[in-house]
Amino acid sequence: MYQDALQEQIHKTQRKRLSDLLWIVQRQMAMEPVGGQYVVVRPLFSDDSFSGQYKKVCRQHKGLLGHIKDFLKCDAKRAKNAALSLLPIISWIKIYRIKEWLMGDIVSGISTGLVAVLQGLAFSLLASLPPGYGLYSAFFPAIIYFFLGTSRHISVGPFPVLSLMVGSVVNRLVPDGDTARNITGLEGLSIEQQKVIVASSVTFLMGVFQLALGVLRVGFIVIYLSDTLVSGFTTAAAVHILVSQLKFVLGLNTRGFSGVFNIFYSLEAVFQQIHKTNVADLVTSIVIMVAVFAVKELNDRFKSKLPVPIPIEIIMTIIACGLSYGFNFEERFNVTVIGQMVNGYEAPSAPNVEVMKEGAVDAITIAIVGFAVAFSVAKVYSVKHDYTIDGSQELIAFGASNIVGAAFKSFAASTALSRTAVQESTGGKSQIAGLISALIVLIVTVGIGFLLEPLPRSVLGALVIVNLKGMLMQFREIPYLWRKDKVDMVIWIVTCAASIVLGLDLGLAVGVGVELLTVVFRTQFPRCSVLANIVGTDLYKDQKDYLCISEPEGVKIFRIPSPIFFANIDFFRNKLVQAVGFNPLRILRKRNKALRKIRKMLKNGELQMTPAGLKSLAFTGPENWEDEENTDDLDKPVDFSDLPVQVNWKSELPANITVPPVDIHSLVLDFSAVSFIDISALNGLKTALKEFIRVEVEVYIVSCDAYVFEKLKNCMFFDDEIKTSMFFPTIHDTILHILQKHPDYIKQHEYEKEAHFKVYRGQTEGLSLRRTEKPPNTTRL
């Protein structure tokens, strides 16, 4: 007895000394690091006690209404800013440095203009239109963009992928051959005229969509077109372009196809006629492709030494044009030439309503792709030259450009990467360069266009093909992504394959769908882990990852590594049941059934109260004690109120009643990665937690985000069983709290087992019910 008292005394002194020490440490330390040590001495916090000690600032969150009000607020300054942002030219023309920039803009404008003429001609073949209309597309949109655009460097005009997409609509609505559809308003026009009107009507609608997106300021939707997706998509587009140009290179006359599987139909058509190949066209094409390819390689290699890159495409075009005229290719070799060029401009015309109805879905796709490409190119140069571009204003600019362009029969404009590169690298400083390039196009259109009439179409096809190199090289992304991120590789391949096989519009939709699904998937099947304490620290890591790690007795620390929502709440519940090793609902039911049995036996006098607990008097068969007709109320909390004793579920029960053991007393859920929770998940979580609480497992939630906590409160997550006192700021706080609450868990546990074993060893039924008077927390053991 005396020894015990002495021991106690020593212990007390040690404690006293320790807390003195702690006080000193705490005073001295504050936030200073001490010799590479991590020292923290502070009160133990739960979230409740923390918010008791540290007052929270009451922050007014602006509601939806407030945001709308803010958005609609109007004053002089806002009005002026809005006006200025609608006409960006006002801002930049004021700071235009004529002396330093004009020369560069002029040089750049002329080079870009020449390229634009050539590309305009070539890309109108992609759009299944007569070559001259590409010149319109390189003119009108560029003029409008000059006033409305915020990018200083992009060259606005036709873009091969868009041209091909327009061509797909044109081929569908005005097929070559005799399968023509009757479109109201196009009766009596020639096939070519019909094609032009279809293209411009779709372009008009595309412009309207872009304008609408810009006015509604929802240009952010293009972020769903991730780099990977765009890469896969443009690669597929390159394949389509390649196939569509084969007929020009071979000098064949096949019809255009559109819709699902059109690439296979196109290939089939080409190969069926391959014996009709025009050798003159083929030879011209090969010569041009080889020459252009070779000189471009040289340009690349001697980039630093050449003052300007050799304009090989323009040179080859002029040569081809001259040769074709000189040797009369058209008649001698039966080569298809550009022929009658547009001469000047046509009067504006209204778009066709029926075409717009039929092509609405295509127009949406074209609008989004066109803007996405232009915006990403513009962003590259805005970052390089350190100015800001405005997504919504860009949408408005492109929308207006395309609407005006469509009125003058041009087709969908965006920007071509290659042309923009020319404009920037030859010294373009502002859209003045774009304006000058438009003037060059104008001059060709109204003045010297006829000089291009003898140019063979195969030359244009060859130029398009040789420029696909960069886009096709993107196939190299596959092995790169395979090594880095398999999911991204799947997105790339699916987008590319779907775009090739199903056509560009459907393929893009499939790609976006798959891409969004991957986000859901990654959030949905995360890797859960059971954490444990790194011995001697306050750190908790995955217990499977470290050797020197120990799990506190009777405690499970379960980390939820992602947001919880409808699609993964069941997944988490299963993982949690796996981690703790028992199903709390099943145990609760077994306990309630056992309790009913005990009640019945007490009533029938088959069980007797003894000071040590309950004792079974009559032997009842062990089998089927669980058979109950009435399964109601089994999921309710265990209710001892009408019993004279409480049942200790850990020890053996009378009358061969067995209930599976629960070997943990506390469950800690690490919520640090739970960034949101939806209503299904919240209900599921609540149910799961209640099941644990009802089998006397204390549940703690750690590092819960302030907003998630707010949400739980608003959604009536808390009640008699689930309380805010279960929230703690860190895992270590929780574990210390648990240890404080169950100071001798292990010893007592062992001791009790032992005791019961001794007392009831001789009997068939091990009775182990303890008196209700005991302090409540011991009943949890």
Added chain:
Amino acid sequence: MYQDALQEQIHKTQRKRLSDLLWIVQRQMAMEPVGGQYVVVRPLFSDDSFSGQYKKVCRQHKGLLGHIKDFLKCDAKRAKNAALSLLPIISWIKIYRIKEWLMGDIVSGISTGLVAVLQGLAFSLLASLPPGYGLYSAFFPAIIYFFLGTSRHISVGPFPVLSLMVGSVVNRLVPDGDTARNITGLEGLSIEQQKVIVASSVTFLMGVFQLALGVLRVGFIVIYLSDTLVSGFTTAAAVHILVSQLKFVLGLNTRGFSGVFNIFYSLEAVFQQIHKTNVADLVTSIVIMVAVFAVKELNDRFKSKLPVPIPIEIIMTIIACGLSYGFNFEERFNVTVIGQMVNGYEAPSAPNVEVMKEGAVDAITIAIVGFAVAFSVAKVYSVKHDYTIDGSQELIAFGASNIVGAAFKSFAASTALSRTAVQESTGGKSQIAGLISALIVLIVTVGIGFLLEPLPRSVLGALVIVNLKGMLMQFREIPYLWRKDKVDMVIWIVTCAASIVLGLDLGLAVGVGVELLTVVFRTQFPRCSVLANIVGTDLYKDQKDYLCISEPEGVKIFRIPSPIFFANIDFFRNKLVQAVGFNPLRILRKRNKALRKIRKMLKNGELQMTPAGLKSLAFTGPENWEDEENTDDLDKPVDFSDLPVQVNWKSELPANITVPPVDIHSLVLDFSAVSFIDISALNGLKTALKEFIRVEVEVYIVSCDAYVFEKLKNCMFFDDEIKTSMFFPTIHDTILHILQKHPDYIKQHEYEKEAHFKVYRGQTEGLSLRRTEKPPNTTRL
């Protein structure tokens, strides 16, 4: 001098004593809580030093190939299990307790059978089929499910929503009236026969889809049908059912509609004929609806007192049947009766290929909805009665049921919640009850079916409508969700509205799309926050939330509260720039420009080395020093190698060169909620971090998930500039490390400013370049 030494001595002693104290504390404490204190003393860790001290277990992660191998592994045990799981009846029939369960099953089977007959007749009207075919749907699938199903309680047979969806296909492919389509294989058949074949063909295809999903074990896709979505969808279905039954209740004869806006067309057709309302039908319907509604309320209220609920529907049907027969409703009041019933069963027939082609999309939707409903109902009862059901096996069971059923001209079967409730509540214990209910249906079909022939169709319509109460009551979810979760409310409303307006199949697709988008949205626009230290603790919270909070001088702690992926990486970069208050790229460029200028000035002798730094000799104009033609290399790290001194960017620079100040020296990114990162995000993050590192801001990443870290390593995230030493386990570790590295940041900073001010006060240019010989870490100040 002596005093300083003394001070130093005292300081040293204190330090010594302190570390002694710490040693004692550390020894004594381990993991014991000390009087409600949180005490931690451990070495300061970075992730590198941590993994140096604590060895990681090398875990072999099974690759994709390993999983596939595991999946395909075959041995005797697996084969036996597979066989058993394919025929669940073998498992449960063995443990069937005839004595205790059989009676319940028989009673339940008979009650359910009667309900099934009635529902079969009623639901075939929804499917636009002659009433008798509903009896087939209540027979064949139930028989097959008896052998293959894993749920013991659901009653397999027609389900109103599915019946309506089948009816929609039937109406589309075999419209009433003279607009009939020519379907190969159906020539020469009556309209009714055609309808039956269309329904059974779609059901066949639906069965094939379900079977395929089951065999591929992809039944988990139904988790995308969240509770909210299903609630909105079924409410819309109830509205459709209501509208479709109006014509029976009013005794009208309108044609069925299908496709987008069909509900409006149906309503229009009903109201156009409303003057033709058959009063006898209307009165019968109203009487039946009122009676059934009232008695059901009573059943509900006196649930506990009634032994079985009053089978009011069966009673009313029998009365209506008798009255109709007795008073010859058909001829006297021109009431449409059921008429010629099916008599026995028809020989099996093959499905029609063209119908399957036309109805493929519908079949997919029907298959998914049918399974989703059945599975969710089965899950409720399996949880209640504590047994497991197997999703894939359920899919196989329903697939087989529908395939076999379709062969015998039944239509899509799933389960009806009301019928299953009857089966379970009247004491059904196993699928024996289902078998018996099928036998009842069989007896009616082959034996006493003719007795039902005088039953008016309006009675069936009235019974269907009165049973919609529960589904229509789901409209009450809207205010509930408005209070709890606005996003879920949007999902509910969009799904419901789209399903009503666009039809059930398209509506469901729209709902799922919106639901998945919300997951992306919630992950995409999270709330970022800047953290700060709660004074006196190791806790870091949102600095706007607390009063007693302090941000360490020169440090920004930025919390990223969600996964990072392609759609939000730019968002985070913008938020980060906002949080630190400067754009690192812009500052880097300005610094590099300034350096070029200084180099040029040194070369031209306009700057002179002085022992204190550089001194400007000639006055150069302040304007346009940033004008540079060459913008290359501006994004490279600042390179001092060819300069005799290093530039201190904090102080004034010579020759009026100004560079915006950077007022932080360390940036801490809290990654604890970053559960995954994709390749676009990884590249974006790398760029962002490099920009900060190049303007001499140290970047630290805290609490990075082990798998995310692994991924960063695999994707070559680390190089000369971005090193693994930037990773730390906790924010507090990082801050202590930073304080150690910059012990007198504030003082030195102040001091330097002061010094420069003194020396160069009189000159126009404040020179502030320090010698390169200084230790490297001071250059970062």
